[in-house]
Amino acid sequence: MATTAKRAEFWAAVVAEAQAGDASHATVAAKHGVTEATLKYHFYKARKPAAKTKRGAQVSIELGPSLRVRFAEGCDPAYVAALIAKLR
Secondary structure (H helix, E strand, C coil), X not given: CCHHHHHXXXXXXXXXXXXXXXXXXXHHHHHHXXXXXXXXXXXXXXXXXXXXXXXXXEEEEEEECCEEEXXXXXXXXXXXXXXXXXXC
């Protein structure tokens, strides 16, 4: 397993433990050998939506020569269907 994947799994587990609220952030950080500031960084990073600087996969639908609608991958299919129905 790649080191990055290991780090992601590690932080996901530590953040989940911190979110459970059974122990303080300081206690969870000390248990895993990290600083409380670093834990808080990953805690809040996990709560934010995906970073806007990274472009995720998109689905593009062309409804004519001058109309193209793009949706982020994972967008609610019911929303997409309703919007396309209204635009037609």
